[in-house]
Amino acid sequence: MGRGFGFGKVILFGEHFVVHGVPGIVSAIDSTADAEVRNIGEGINVSDDREGAKGYARQKRTQQRESIRRMLKTMRIDPHKTSLKILLGGSLPGFSGIGASAASSVAIARAIADEFEMRLSDEEINEIAFEAEKAYAGTPSGIDNTAATYGGLIWFKRNLSGGPNTIEKLSIKEPVEAIVGNTGIVADTKAMVAGVAERKKSNPRKYNQLFKHAEDLAFTARKALERFDLRTVGQLMNENHHLLQEIGVSCKELDYLVNFARKQGALGAKLTGGGGGGCMIALVPGKELQKATATALEKEGFKVLRTKIGIQNIKKI
Numbered sequence: 322m323g324r325g326f327g328f329g330k331v332i333l334f335g336e337h338f339v340v341h342g343v344p345g346i347v348s349a350i351d352s353t354a355d356a357e358v359r360n361i362g363e364g365i366n367v368s369d370d371r372e373g374a375k376g377y378a379r380q381k382r383t384q385q386r387e388s389i390r391r392m393l394k395t396m397r398i399d400p401h402k403t404s405l406k407i408l409l410g411g412s413l414p415g416f417s418g419i420g421a422s423a424a425s426s427v428a429i430a431r432a433i434a435d436e437f438e439m440r441l442s443d444e445e446i447n448e449i450a451f452e453a454e455k456a457y458a459g460t461p462s463g464i465d466n467t468a469a470t471y472g473g474l475i476w477f478k479r480n481l482s483g484g485p486n487t488i489e490k491l492s493i494k495e496p497v498e499a500i501v502g503n504t505g506i507v508a509d510t511k512a513m514v515a516g517v518a519e520r521k522k523s524n525p526r527k528y529n530q531l532f533k534h535a536e537d538l539a540f541t542a543r544k545a546l547e548r549f550d551l552r553t554v555g556q557l558m559n560e561n562h563h564l565l566q567e568i569g570v571s572c573k574e575l576d577y578l579v580n581f582a583r584k585q586g587a588l589g590a591k592l593t594g595g596g597g598g599g600c601m602i603a604l605v606p607g608k609e610l611q612k613a614t615a616t617a618l619e620k621e622g623f624k625v626l627r628t629k630i631g632i633q634n635i636k637k638i
């Protein structure tokens with residue numbers, strides 16, 4: 322049997338903008354998708370045991386099948402001559418926005434490589450997972466699979482000419498408490514990414530300004546993170562959420578969660594990932610603020626993940 326894992330993530334700055342070459346900042350979280358693969362049975366069979374938003378596994382099934390096909394092609398494994406039993410689990414729930422698809426692709430790629438004794442480097446796993454991500458995101462930037470593969474806090478810039486992306490590990494003084502609140506809505510990242518590209522094309526003046534703003538914000542946020550100025554980081558997250566509203570990827574449920582978290586004392590809150598449902602991330606330094614904010618959200622009936630950003634060298638749990 323082969324085994325593998327991939328980290329979940331939250332995007333602190335720059336989702337959607339990264340697809341178009343703007344830098345973004347992503348933090349892996351301490352939850353993983355785990356996969357077990359056996360080369361037995363008939364055809365490709367996937368059992369998805371991950372806890373998830375209602376309907377997540379069902380709604381993602383077609384994209385998941387395509388992602389595995391893409392993965393096998395990149396690994397030069399003929400799906401017609403191979404039998405695979407894939408079991409997906411782990412502590413990362415199947416919520417939209419926290420990298421569940423990329424984490425599962427990295428986990429499955431590692432588990433297949435393990436089962437077939439392929440000895441692949443992290444760079445190779447990352448490339449395979451990037452191909453798989455195309456099934457979920459259409460034209461992904463690569464930020465999610467990068468975080469899922471390497472973990473840690475990462476400055477990411479997509480190379481639009483097809484060359485290597487910029488991937489820089491960032492470090493902060495210490496990990497900071499955060500919470501992820503789930504709207505319960507399963508979102509289609511592919512449709513959200515395509516929507517932004519269309520609107521950008523038909524309204525270049527407005528979008529160029531917003532994209533320039535997002536770029537400046539990423540650089541300012543990097544500096545604030547590096548000097549551990551959490552108040553500024555929080556304010557910039559709020560500003561980033563506003564930009565995401567402007568490009569049409571938030572929704573009333575996400576806005577509700579973001580405002581609710583801010584009222585509870587979160588230093589900043591924004592949607593994370595593709596938007597249109599899925600999750601928000603709120604910065605809530607200290608155990609007490611984290612607990613109070615999470616509990617208040619749970620009382621409202623939302624699923625909450627308590628986590629930390631900026632964890633370095635996280636290993637398989």
Ligand code: MEV
Nearest residue numbers: 336337461462463594595
């Ligand atoms: C999804 O987590 C992040 C997006 O920017 C898509 C991508 O970068 O591949 C929406």
